[in-house]
Amino acid sequence: MYGSLSIIEVDxxxxxxxxxxxxxxxEFEARIERGEKIEPQDWMPFEYxxxxxxxxxxxxxxEIIGALPEGTWITRAPxxxxxxxxxxxxxxxxxxxxxxxxxxxxxxxxREQMINDxxxxxxxxxxxxxxxxxxxxxxxxxxWLIDAGAIINQVANAKGSYGPYGRALDRICAEESFHLxxxxxxxxxxxxxxxxxxxxxxxxLNRWWTPIMHFHGPPDKTSVHTETLMKWQVKMxxxxxxxxxxxxxxxxxIWELGLTxxxxxxxxxxxxxxxxxTEPDWDEFMRVINGDGPCNAERLAVRRYAEEKGRWVRQxxxxxxxxxxxxxx
Amino acid sequence: MNTEALKDLLxxxxxxxxxxGHRNSEWTGIGPVLEEDIAFASMAQDCVGHAQSYYTLIHExxxxxxxxxxxxxxxxDFRSCHLVEQPIGDYAFxxxxxxxxxxxxxxxxxxxxxxxxxxxxxxxxxxRREHKYARMHATTWVRQLAxxxxxxxxxxxxxxxxxxxxxxxxxxxxxFTETLAAEGVQPAESVLQSRWQQLLEQTLAGTGLxxxxxxxxxxxxxxxKGYHSEHLGPMLAEMTEVYALDPEAVW
Amino acid sequence: xxxxxxxxxxxxxxxxxxxxxFDVGHEMDQWQTWEVFHQQARGDQHRHVGIVHAPTAExxxxxxxxxxxxxxxxxxxxxxxxxxxxxxxxxxxDMFEPAFDKSYRESFGYTQTRxxxxxxxxxxxxxxxxxxxxxxxxxxxxxxxxxxxxxIVIGKKK
Numbered sequence: 001m002y003g004s005l006s007i008i009e010v011d012x013x014x015x016x017x018x019x020x021x022x023x024x025x026x027e028f029e030a031r032i033e034r035g036e037k038i039e040p041q042d043w044m045p046f047e048y049x050x051x052x053x054x055x056x057x058x059x060x061x062x063e064i065i066g067a068l069p070e071g072t073w074i075t076r077a078p079x080x081x082x083x084x085x086x087x088x089x090x091x092x093x094x095x096x097x098x099x100x101x102x103x104x105x106x107x108x109x110x111r112e113q114m115i116n117d118x119x120x121x122x123x124x125x126x127x128x129x130x131x132x133x134x135x136x137x138x139x140x141x142x143x144w145l146i147d148a149g150a151i152i153n154q155v156a157n158a159k160g161s162y163g164p165y166g167r168a169l170d171r172i173c174a175e176e177s178f179h180l181x182x183x184x185x186x187x188x189x190x191x192x193x194x195x196x197x198x199x200x201x202x203x204x205l206n207r208w209w210t211p212i213m214h215f216h217g218p219p220d221k222t223s224v225h226t227e228t229l230m231k232w233q234v235k236m237x238x239x240x241x242x243x244x245x246x247x248x249x250x251x252x253x254i255w256e257l258g259l260t261x262x263x264x265x266x267x268x269x270x271x272x273x274x275x276x277x278t279e280p281d282w283d284e285f286m287r288v289i290n291g292d293g294p295c296n297a298e299r300l301a302v303r304r305y306a307e308e309k310g311r312w313v314r315q316x317x318x319x320x321x322x323x324x325x326x327x328x329x
Numbered sequence: 330m331n332t333e334a335l336k337d338l339l340x341x342x343x344x345x346x347x348x349x350g351h352r353n354s355e356w357t358g359i360g361p362v363l364e365e366d367i368a369f370a371s372m373a374q375d376c377v378g379h380a381q382s383y384y385t386l387i388h389e390x391x392x393x394x395x396x397x398x399x400x401x402x403x404x405x406d407f408r409s410c411h412l413v414e415q416p417i418g419d420y421a422f423x424x425x426x427x428x429x430x431x432x433x434x435x436x437x438x439x440x441x442x443x444x445x446x447x448x449x450x451x452x453x454x455x456x457r458r459e460h461k462y463a464r465m466h467a468t469t470w471v472r473q474l475a476x477x478x479x480x481x482x483x484x485x486x487x488x489x490x491x492x493x494x495x496x497x498x499x500x501x502x503x504x505f506t507e508t509l510a511a512e513g514v515q516p517a518e519s520v521l522q523s524r525w526q527q528l529l530e531q532t533l534a535g536t537g538l539x540x541x542x543x544x545x546x547x548x549x550x551x552x553x554k555g556y557h558s559e560h561l562g563p564m565l566a567e568m569t570e571v572y573a574l575d576p577e578a579v580w
Numbered sequence: 581x582x583x584x585x586x587x588x589x590x591x592x593x594x595x596x597x598x599x600x601x602f603d604v605g606h607e608m609d610q611w612q613t614w615e616v617f618h619q620q621a622r623g624d625q626h627r628h629v630g631i632v633h634a635p636t637a638e639x640x641x642x643x644x645x646x647x648x649x650x651x652x653x654x655x656x657x658x659x660x661x662x663x664x665x666x667x668x669x670x671x672x673x674d675m676f677e678p679a680f681d682k683s684y685r686e687s688f689g690y691t692q693t694r695x696x697x698x699x700x701x702x703x704x705x706x707x708x709x710x711x712x713x714x715x716x717x718x719x720x721x722x723x724x725x726x727x728x729x730x731x732i733v734i735g736k737k738k
Contacts, residue, residue: 041670067358072587074354075564078572078580079396080381084374090357091370095647098363102613102631111610111633119602132586136571136580168630175651186580194578298583301595302359304602310361311605312484313420316477317635318608325663327613327631355589362610364632364643371646416592462645469638477635567588 013225015046032233037163040106040329048232053107054123055234056165060100061118061125065299067093069133070142078136085182089143092175099171103164105327119304127285128211130293137190137197137204143183145208148250149215151176152242161233164329184253191257205254206262213263213280216242247275330512332390334505335446337408338515339390341553342437343383344409345499347399348561349430350376351568355417372427372463379456386448400572404562410498410552414561418488421481424474425488428467429496432532435464436525437515445513468532475536482537494544497522501553614640615665616648617658626658637661 017025024043031038038044067090074090077083101111117123128146133139151173158169190201217239220226229235237245251268254261265278288296353373360366384395392398412430417423438460441453474481500522510517529540551557571580583595604610611633617626629648634640640659649657683689701710 039670041667064358064363068587068590071358071589072585073571074357075351075567075589076570078569078574079400080377082580084377084381087354087357087370087374087377091367091374094358094360094363094366094370098367098632098647099630101363105613105631110607112604112607115604115610116602134586171630189579193580194575196575197578197580297597298585298590298595301583301597302590302593304598305593305595306359306361307602307604309359310420311609312478312480313361313365313474314609314611315606316474316481317639318606318611319635322608322612322635323663324608324612327662328615328665328667329628329630355592359589359593362633364634364647367650368643368646371650462642466642469642473636473639 013047014050017045017047017228020045029231032161032231037166038161039163040326045232047228048234049107051229051234052162052165053104053109056100056104056107057109057114057117058124058126060097060104060114061123062129063093063097063100064118065125065129065303067097068299068302069129069131069295070139072133073136073139076136077139082186086139089179089182092179096168096172096175099168100165102327103162103168106164106329108326110324115303115307119300119307121291121300124289127214127288127293129299130288130296131208131211132295134207135200135204137187137200138207140183140186140190140201141204141208143179144187145183145212145250145254146215147176147179147183149212149242149246151180152245152249153216153237156236156242159233160236167329188257191259202259205259209262210280210284212246213243213277214282214285216240216246218282218285219279244275247277251275330446330514331505331508334508334512335449335514336387336390336392337503337505338509339383339387339449340406340408341410341503343380343387343398344407345380345413345430346376346383347380348407348409348564349413349426350374350378350380351564352413352415352417353423353427356420356423361420368466369423372466375459375463379459382452382456386452389448396572397576400569401576404557404565405555407555407557407561407565408553409557409561410495410501411549411558412492412495412498414552414558414564415492415495416560419484421484421488422492424467424470425485425492426496427463428471429492429529430499431460431463431467432528433496433499433521433525434460436521436528440516440521440524443513444515449514471532471538472536475538486538489538490541490544493541494546495549497546498549498552500525501550503553611635613662614644614659615662616640616644617660618644618648618652618654619656620653622655626656631662632659634659 021043025045028038028042028044028048031042038048070086070093071090074083074086077086101114104114105111114123118125128142133142154169154173154176158166158173160166187201190197220238220240226235247266248268251261251266263278265276268275287293291297350373353369353376357366357370357373360369380399381395384398387398388394393401412426415422415426435457438453438457442450442457444450444453471485475485476482500518502518506518509515510520515521533539549558583590583597585591585595612635613631613633614637615631616629618629619626629652632640632643632647634643637659641657644657644659645654648654698710700706
């Protein structure tokens with residue numbers, strides 16, 4: 001699961017588009033215009049490659065880190081059905097990380113480097129995973145609403161121009177639909193259960209509403225670079241459009257369960273057809289992204305632990321003759 | 330057929346699979362490499378799923394439903410052995426435990442497909458098919474790691490020294506062992522143990538790993554009679570934390 | 581200092597806070613990659629589904645099974661070392677596109693045969709019954725059956 005954060009580094013542009021070979025650039029853009037996919041061995045503008053690596057890598061990190069807050073409840077899930085489903089769901093997140101790292105690798109960045117950049121804090125991941133899953137109901141809310149947000153983002157990105165990313169996302173979206181059903185079913189059982197269960201769910205929703213509103217990233221900045229990335233089909237939908245789509249699809253479902261969304265200003269404007277809401281605290285968003293969230297340090301420490309404790313296992317099996325070759329597709 | 334004896338066996342099967350599946354699931358998200366993380370999580374799910382099926386058979390013999398049996402039973406009533414109760418430890422320990430446990434499970438499942446209790450024979454046959462992967466996974470990993478580096482082999486050997494005596498608890502006899510054998514439900518534990526021993530020795534041949542010769546297995550017995558390691562109690566408390574908030578609720 | 585986590589699993593790991601730079605320590609730390617091919621059912625072609633990182637073919641197969649076949653129906657898997665795949669260049673993709681009419685080697689290049697017969701029959705005033713119906717129905721079947729001997733398609737009779 002993944003939202004939008006600083007995925008598109010609009011201000012820090014490494015090479016200007018007009019510095020690219022004009023003929024190759026024209027062919028590249030014409031190919032995208034025709035709806036054809038770009039494959040790893042194709043010529044591509046420097047910034048296309050850089051932004052894609054950045055985006056796919058952050059998506060991959062989000063999956064592997066995303067396994068942690070929900071993983072918190074694997075050992076405590078109530079009953080066989082939930083226990084097995086949560087085990088399978090968290091496993092899927094790890095699987096998604098594997099698929100996405102593979103897609104990023106095709107652009108020329110080995111997995112080793114991506115792991116280093118994650119653990120050293122050089123590379124970001126989705127902000128929501130820096131919040132704790134305090135109770136069982138938090139995992140239910142994550143599985144339903146965070147995954148729902150992620151699906152909106154991923155379905156859009158799956159139509160993007162880069163072949164390997166699209167292929168990975170097609171597979172990921174198929175699995176996310178299980179997550180969404182599982183999450184919804186779990187929330188519904190809490191909402192329609194005992195007063196204690198209902199209260200648990202309401203409290204979790206209260207805790208998660210801000211991260212949910214943060215999920216698709218800050219309001220859109222329009223710039224020449226954003227337009228270029230949209231033309232190259234790297235960025236497929238604006239943050240605000242995705243947030244609107246999310247609200248449209250899920251607010252009625254939340255209200256249907258008799259739950260209260262902790263935003264008194266939330267309503268759909270019947271004239272504009274758009275949702276109006278209190279802007280979430282974007283300073284908090286920036287603080288958390290820059291490392292100062294409730295769980296940032298723990299998440300990275302757990303990843304570091306996993307890599308360090310697993311090192312002897314991996315290194316015992318390295319063959320001296322092995323050479324890394326960039327995966328093909 | 331002696332129902333008490335049957336239930337005794339089924340609880341042992343169910344509890345072992347539940348507890349080891351639960352333990353192995355703790356690796357999800359923190360495994361040594363992404364691909365292995367995924368593989369290990371699958372096998373953990375399989376074990377918990379097998380446990381659920383065994384509890385279903387117990388339920389059909391008149392006991393509570395599977396959720397209640399797994400999530401609402403006292404530690405004293407569990408019949409798991411000490412091996413499965415241990416914390417996950419180093420990956421070498423988890424891998425060796427998986428190896429010892431899943432080879433034992435293979436031997437047992439093969440015997441159970443011949444069980445005179447038809448529902449168990451049928452279930453064992455279904456589990457056996459899925460279990461093939463666990464066996465393949467365990468043997469491939471142990472063989473390759475043992476051949477991989479001196480450090481890896483030493484780590485595996487020390488895990489083997491630690492886990493093997495515990496694994497003997499898998500075959501601890503109970504008051505019902507003879508009845509079960511006499512009724513053709515399952516061969517005696519000692520028979521299964523010697524088959525397992527043989528399989529272990531065959532599999533470890535040429536790996537440079539050896540089974541420890543000097544140990545005290547008595548310390549790890551008692552699980553089948555409700556005397557557990559100090560780890561089971563806290564594990565069950567954690568596992569049932571949410572369920573226990575309201576055992577009547579539907580989660 | 582240790583982390584006080586909400587996750588009992590994490591507390592058991594006894595993680596220590598550190599600011600030390602991290603490095604995986606070996607450029608092949610994640611091993612080489614293998615291309616995975618998946619066959620959904622007997623009779624199907626194997627299809628490329630992605631890669632796994634693994635040290636050996638046996639391990640690659642173990643990993644591929646759970647990463648690519650834990651949900652998808654599957655009867656067979658292949659793994660091939662990425663380094664062993666010899667691939668064409670996308671730059672050369674134009675060589676796959678026929679620049680000239682190659683209909684002579686396609687079935688759709690032979691649509692006028694019937695007209696030719698009809699024309700002939702008409703000119704000759706032939707009255708034996710036309711075979712047109714049989715031919716039409718045999719065609720789609722013929723296209724699916726195996727080619728035996730040199731280019732002779734054996735179709736099922738109606």
